Amino acid sequence: MGGNISLQLDGVFYDDQYLEVSNGAGTLQEAYGTHNARISWWGMDEKFRITAWVRNYTDEEYKGYALDLGILGATATYAPPRMYGLTAGYHF
Numbered sequence: 001m002g003g004n005i006s007l008q009l010d011g012v013f014y015d016d017q018y019l020e021v022s023n024g025a026g027t028l029q030e031a032y033g034t035h036n037a038r039i040s041w042w043g044m045d046e047k048f049r050i051t052a053w054v055r056n057y058t059d060e061e062y063k064g065y066a067l068d069l070g071i072l073g074a075t076a077t078y079a080p081p082r083m084y085g086l087t088a089g090y091h092f
Contacts (some may be wrong), residue, residue, distance in 0.1 A: 002044045011035035019066040019076075026074020027066040034060050034079075047091045054084040 013033040020027040038053035056079070064079040 004042045004046075006040045006042075008038045008040075009035070010037075019063060020068055022068050024068025024070075024074060026068045026076070027063075029063045029066065032060050032062040034058070034062075049089050049091075051087045052084075053087065054082065056080065056082050057084075058082075 011033060013031070014029070015031045017029050018024070018027050019029055034056045035058055036053070036055045037057055038051055040049055040051040042049050059082040061081070062079050063076045066074060066076040068074045
């Protein structure tokens, strides 16, 4: 069945940071790191590809956005949890 296999691992680490210019307490995001992985197989003619992938495989919970509303408090939107999938493609 031949072909080529490739593996990719990546990640990123962020130290403590405020997600808004006001530096309000509710916008503080403590340090976190995320990691991703993927494995791909290309057919011999390099026209067909299948990729299995996972994003945020440690299922890290962190804020993607935060807004400090002063005396009304703060609101935040969290980044997506662990996600995984399979992608296939054919190049003409």
